[in-house]
Amino acid sequence: xxxxxxxxxxxxxxxxxxxxIAGSAxxxxxxxxxxxxxxxxxxxxxxxxxxxGPEGETTLADFGGKVLLxxxxxxxxxxxxxxxxxxxxxxxxxxxxxxAIVTIATGRNPxxxxxxxxxxxxxxxxxxxxxPKQQLARDMGVMGLPVTVLIDREGREVARLVGGAEWDSDSxxxxxxxxxxxxx
Numbered sequence: 001x002x003x004x005x006x007x008x009x010x011x012x013x014x015x016x017x018x019x020x021i022a023g024s025a026x027x028x029x030x031x032x033x034x035x036x037x038x039x040x041x042x043x044x045x046x047x048x049x050x051x052x053g054p055e056g057e058t059t060l061a062d063f064g065g066k067v068l069l070x071x072x073x074x075x076x077x078x079x080x081x082x083x084x085x086x087x088x089x090x091x092x093x094x095x096x097x098x099x100a101i102v103t104i105a106t107g108r109n110p111x112x113x114x115x116x117x118x119x120x121x122x123x124x125x126x127x128x129x130x131x132p133k134q135q136l137a138r139d140m141g142v143m144g145l146p147v148t149v150l151i152d153r154e155g156r157e158v159a160r161l162v163g164g165a166e167w168d169s170d171s172x173x174x175x176x177x178x179x180x181x182x183x184x
Contacts, residue, residue, distance in 0.1 A: 079164030
């Protein structure tokens with residue numbers, strides 16, 4: 001009985017320690033563009049505002065249990081155009097993992113402009129998510145574009161990067177791998 005109590009105690013301590021050191025461990029993985037990634041000391045709640053996906057209305061909670069990279073972008077945004085191929089490459093690198101990329105065109109982005117944007121950068125098969133009235137973006141505190149938010153398996157924001165970045169870098173891969181490997 002004492003061994004079982006000790007095992008439970010040590011498991012609980014390990015879980016608490018994982019949450020406490022997760023932020024500092026992620027900090028150490030940042031390099032290059034990922035130095036702009038603001039890692040939160042405490043995970044933050046995310047919005048429950050709906051947005052439109054390929055299958056209709058959805059929310060970020062509908063991706064539950066996966067690590068998410070949520071990118072807010074627009075067709076008129078030059079840094080968005082530059083970083084989107086690296087986001088797609090990151091998604092391909094982790095395709096078999098418990099990870100999803102959700103790129104959300106926020107604001108007025110007509111379907112023909114979205115198609116042209118994705119075609120010009122060679123990403124015609126990327127799923128299109130829309131936040132036409134910017135309700136989700138506002139609720140998530142998105143003030144400019146692009147903004148990328150990392151969400152853990154528990155559906156909490158753990159980090160945010162404002163501006164464009166190279167998401168197919170070694171540092172970004174290490175960060176995503178660490179988040180996928182974390183168990184709460």
